[in-house]
Amino acid sequence: MNKDIELRVQHRSSRLIIPDVEDSKEVGPIIDYADEPLLPLVDACRPLVPIIFNILAYVSSALQSTPDTPSDGLTRDESASIFLYTMEWEDEHRSLYSILNETLRTADREQLQPWYKYLKLLLTALVKIPCAPQMTVWRGIKKGLHLEFPRGTSIVWWSFSSCTTTLPVLENDLYLGYE
Template identity: 60%
Template sequence: MNQRANVIPDALYEENQYTQRVNDNVRKKRKKKVNRKNVTFTNDSIYNLNEQISSLSEKDTVNQGHLYAQDENVDYTFDHDETEKQRVAQPPVVEENKQVTNEAEKLGTDEAPIIEYAEEPLLPLIDACAPLVDILHDLWTYVNMALEETPEEPPDGLTVDESAAIRLYTIEWTAPHRSLYSMLNYTLKNYSREELRPYFRYMKLFLTALVKLPCSPPLTVWRGVTKDLSAEFPPGTPVTWWSFSSTTTELTVLENNMYLGTTGARTLFSVEAINGRTIRAHSHFVTEDEILLLPGTHMIVQSQFSPATDLYIIHLKQVIPNETLLQPPFEGACLYPKITRPWYRKKRIVIPLAILVTMCIVATIIGAILGSRAANKEPRMYAFFDVL
């Protein structure tokens, strides 16, 4: 972050106590070995990474201050009524303005295309998360949780690490600490791409997994914020969401008081999405039909209306941008579905085919005319010779 925030003393004490507990637990389990298809690691490797935590100086621990800092642009409230397998704070669908990027919410980001992450090597999840150890609280607990929940043969042809990377993104950290998805998306929206660099290795693995998932067919998805944003989205305005954006196909989900509610100022975004990814099969919350939109999702405001007091609905249509906003994670990766047009709509085929058909018709007509003339002349010749 651009500024270092002060660490709450109690939080610092709890962090040090946590580090000691981690090391004690790891030493007890060093002999345990976890083997999975596509990924193999031992508790020794995890121990080495946890040693990085224990070796952090007090100065390094202070770097985690932004986890506790009260930024005026972020809502740090949490719902403690979280139940198992239910995400309380879905990234963009429910949190106040955390995932919506528009002209009023740039807050210092350079809005440069997201390119350099693609140059990172594709690493196992543990190695990909190593640069985030001093950014995310209790990171290895959640990494292990994601790996343990991932089957040995994940669906959609993903490796264990790739599937676990998606699962880690969906996990909610224990309050008051901010989750991976929250920190990643906040950095994507509000800071320069240089500040995003610690996330590059994880983004490489995460986006590699996402682009391997089939694109959802074009469909309308929903997301909402508890705020009136209608004035910031006049029809015809181009809009780019720079963060990962969670959406839902079920509008009734947003009516839950835990999310958007039914009272107060609310804005619903109706998005005609063309390249969303359904991540339910790889999510920590297996009951949620979450459609994830990739960073750099570019849209045009189609219309807006207010069907009820304090309720505003904004219709957005996703379009493929003219320039690269998000570099594909690997060569040959497709961020957008391939558009296949009917053969009769392709100009390269229609024009030559039309010319060929026309030439055939003309040749047939000319041949018929010449043939009829030749046939009419032959009887006259025979008649002339008969007279002679």
């Protein structure tokens, strides 16, 4: 596979695949974000300026793409916070979701402090969205974890996860592929 195609495949699969899960270590819950005030998206993201490339430009783009009164019943800032999470950054820069999920998986909870204001807004928005009916969802991991997580046990992921309800999506070479 040539480098250009390989990079596109890596970029495309990053939402559904966790490359490796070496951090089976215990990490504590995140509760301090709950004490943060609920702020507009631009203010909630200001602490992320030193962490995320061009974050305020992406915030502006997310807000411009979100109607003043979203049909989902959320405020504009709440809806835009979800939109911002889903956005891809320019190829040479890591997106918000990538950096946030990496930070959520670290044992050093101090690294999460700059994220608290954004997390308050994002989680406030997500809580307002109605739950989907119970179903099986799939998340790809390039490692055999079947012994660590027996069928029927509850699993807690310390990151937001993109999932699919269709297993063949993950069986596609673009996602799990061959090593």
